[in-house]
Amino acid sequence: MTVIFEQETTLGNYEVLFQKWHANGIAGNSFIFVTDDIAELNDNELEELIRTSSFFEDTADIALRRSTRYTSVNFNMKRI
Numbered sequence: 001m002t003v004i005f006e007q008e009t010t011l012g013n014y015e016v017l018f019q020k021w022h023a024n025g026i027a028g029n030s031f032i033f034v035t036d037d038i039a040e041l042n043d044n045e046l047e048e049l050i051r052t053s054s055f056f057e058d059t060a061d062i063a064l065r066r067s068t069r070y071t072s073v074n075f076n077m078k079r080i
Contacts, residue, residue: 012049014038028077029055035071050075 001023009018017032031050038046047062050073063074 011053014049018055022080025079026077027080028074030075031055031073033071033073035066035069038071046071046073 001021003019003021005020007018009016011031014033014037017030019030019032021028021030041049043064046064050056050062055076057076060076063077065072
């Protein structure tokens with residue numbers, strides 16, 4: 001994966017790293033959270049937070065992956 005752009009920002013009340021990237025013919029965006037910071041959010045609540053952000057495109061799917069340290073949410077994925 002090649003990161004084109006990244007910036008620390010906030011989404012709602014949460015600090016997050018926003019990334020634009022491309023890999024294997026796909027371009028997309030990601031939000032990367034510290035998992036402990038969003039522990040009170042279930043997957044549906046986290047997806048709704050993403051869907052209501054100004055970064056999200058209406059037709060985009062969301063791919064969410066939680067680990068012990070970080071939670072990444074990929075969205076706006078398109079073939080290039």
